[in-house]
Amino acid sequence: MEQTRKERIDRGLKVRTGGIYAISSGREIMYLVGPRLLLIVGILLVPLFLEFAPYWKRVVNIMCVYALLALSFDFLANYVGLVCLGGAFFVGVGGYLSAIFNVYLSIPMYLSIPLATVTGAALCTVLLLPCLPLRGVYFAIVTLMYPLLFTRVIEALDVLGGTNGITGLDGFPNQYVEQYAIIVVMLLSLFAMRRFVSQDIGLVIRGVKDNDQAVRASGINVTSIKALSVFIAALMGCFGGAYIAHLYMWAGISLFALDFSIIPIASVVIGGGGTLVGAVIGSFILVPLSESLRFFGTLRIVIYCAALTGFIVFKSEGLMVYLQRKYHQFERWVKV
Amino acid sequence: MSEDYILSVKGISKSFGGLKALVDVGFDIHAGEVYGIIGPNGSGKTTLINCITGFIKPDAGGQVFFKGKEITGWPPHKIADMGITRTFQIMRPYHSLPAFKNLIIPLWSPRAKTTGGWRGGGKHGDRDTVAVDILEEIGFERDSRVPYKIASTLPTGYQKRLELARCMAMRPEIIFCDEVFSGLSMSEIAGMLPLLEKLKMEGITLIMVEHRLRELFRVADRVMALNFGEKIAEGLSHEVIEDKRVKEAYLGSEKV
Numbered sequence A: 001m002e003q004t005r006k007e008r009i010d011r012g013l014k015v016r017t018g019g020i021y022a023i024s025s026g027r028e029i030m031y032l033v034g035p036r037l038l039l040i041v042g043i044l045l046v047p048l049f050l051e052f053a054p055y056w057k058r059v060v061n062i063m064c065v066y067a068l069l070a071l072s073f074d075f076l077a078n079y080v081g082l083v084c085l086g087g088a089f090f091v092g093v094g095g096y097l098s099a100i101f102n103v104y105l106s107i108p109m110y111l112s113i114p115l116a117t118v119t120g121a122a123l124c125t126v127l128l129l130p131c132l133p134l135r136g137v138y139f140a141i142v143t144l145m146y147p148l149l150f151t152r153v154i155e156a157l158d159v160l161g162g163t164n165g166i167t168g169l170d171g172f173p174n175q176y177v178e179q180y181a182i183i184v185v186m187l188l189s190l191f192a193m194r195r196f197v198s199q200d201i202g203l204v205i206r207g208v209k210d211n212d213q214a215v216r217a218s219g220i221n222v223t224s225i226k227a228l229s230v231f232i233a234a235l236m237g238c239f240g241g242a243y244i245a246h247l248y249m250w251a252g253i254s255l256f257a258l259d260f261s262i263i264p265i266a267s268v269v270i271g272g273g274g275t276l277v278g279a280v281i282g283s284f285i286l287v288p289l290s291e292s293l294r295f296f297g298t299l300r301i302v303i304y305c306a307a308l309t310g311f312i313v314f315k316s317e318g319l320m321v322y323l324q325r326k327y328h329q330f331e332r333w334v335k336v
Numbered sequence B: 001m002s003e004d005y006i007l008s009v010k011g012i013s014k015s016f017g018g019l020k021a022l023v024d025v026g027f028d029i030h031a032g033e034v035y036g037i038i039g040p041n042g043s044g045k046t047t048l049i050n051c052i053t054g055f056i057k058p059d060a061g062g063q064v065f066f067k068g069k070e071i072t073g074w075p076p077h078k079i080a081d082m083g084i085t086r087t088f089q090i091m092r093p094y095h096s097l098p099a100f101k102n103l104i105i106p107l108w109s110p111r112a113k114t115t116g117g118w119r120g121g122g123k124h125g126d127r128d129t130v131a132v133d134i135l136e137e138i139g140f141e142r143d144s145r146v147p148y149k150i151a152s153t154l155p156t157g158y159q160k161r162l163e164l165a166r167c168m169a170m171r172p173e174i175i176f177c178d179e180v181f182s183g184l185s186m187s188e189i190a191g192m193l194p195l196l197e198k199l200k201m202e203g204i205t206l207i208m209v210e211h212r213l214r215e216l217f218r219v220a221d222r223v224m225a226l227n228f229g230e231k232i233a234e235g236l237s238h239e240v241i242e243d244k245r246v247k248e249a250y251l252g253s254e255k256v
Ligand SMILES: Nc1ncnc2c1ncn2[C@@H]1O[C@H](COP(=O)(O)OP(=O)(O)OP(=O)(O)O)[C@@H](O)[C@H]1O
Pocket: B016, B019, B021, B039, B040, B041, B042, B043, B044, B045, B046, B047, B048, B089
């Protein structure tokens, strides 16, 4: 019997535009920047299409927050090698800090959000520091426990507004600021992260994932590299939290909800781990999907889980990995 | 005086539960020397390297001095930063990175940034170019695509070289080589020997753990033998190999 196997070959266009070759035609330029342009322009135009659907505008905002969380998960899991279930932790800390700054200390919103982002990320990093030298599931477990711990502390001691939360945060001046603030930050984070991981420091971070012993033997402090990575990931999460708090003009214990930890992971699975873009695309699919399924009531979760399982079984590599391959390579069957 | 030696190891012991992996091992090494450590499987050679380079803590009482300064129990990255680095017996390349990108990490290290690393690569703006230079120096053909291949897909011979290159890139003072010859063919080893000579010429002190005695004796100035965690002989290579206890350790007692 004649045997064949599938062969994958880089498209000529990819070879020409990669590496040292000079870019010479409009087609080649489009090949390189086209997909990026599509994403940027597409997402920037979304608010205009939703002019008469204010409810869906909110969904897009939340979707972008989830995209930030998914980015931070993808970065930590697939570049640093830390499985972080701390989306809720980051969002909660960022949200509450922003509320404290804005309501208790009367710091205006345009300062309280950045301030909460940075101090929140620093706080999260310090709290996670003890489990950074450990390997295995410890980091995942601790990141999952902190939100529960904070929730119970706030409830039990009735601090920070207790179960009612902190109310009276400043809202955004208008819908456009509200929407473009998160869209622009999300896009900037995406492209900044993609740039960051390809720098030399990004390689060191990937080295920690591949083989932390060899990084140690090279005279680099692995724990501080991990701490830096957690700080960067927490920046994105805490911004998301601070943004949501101002969006709802309220910071309550629902900011520590498990959704913020789980949905980003599902988004990365669907979008394709390790691509960063996949994390964003995954959230763009998952969040609106789960929103439109609200109609089905509790059955929503069933449909949602079925879709997710299907994805894991049939396209476990993730959407972006698949699309990138199709974009850059063609396939053909050859005789063995 | 311990200041005369680049590395002084005194009374290192290590027990894993009931198992005594090392018992009161000590030795001194001059700068620029090639020092061999031999011993049957499980005699504690790798454990000794781990204790000296900080990857495991030796039992209380042991001491390690580098240029007269005590470094016992320091974390591995600090010891490496002083200029003591190592290869791993089980090869550990950064498997998802291309071969030359493996060297960016040591070239980025604080030590390479302050001392310049190999050929000044740490201070050089373009680390990629220096990384490919180092690989060429260590026997990766530059014009082939080997330096650009993903590290995990490289054949064993290249991976062993990559281990050494990773150490070289930091421009260390001491390199511990844990069985860099094992798993290599005779011709591959023949290709490695000049490389080790070159490192020696550069003034780097080499401490080599080996099972391939013949090849080791071609480069080593002095040799130490371990058996069941104890130092049983030390001296010039032909003296050590003639030693009765070493013969027994390798071949079993003659009385059997
Ligand atoms: N982390 C550990 N926990 C428990 N026992 C260990 C550990 N590391 C090493 N040992 C034991 O210590 C002894 C010495 O091991 P070591 O790896 O140092 O030997 P070696 O001389 O390097 O052997 P080889 O030539 O096979 O590499 C062995 O009996 C080994 O089983």
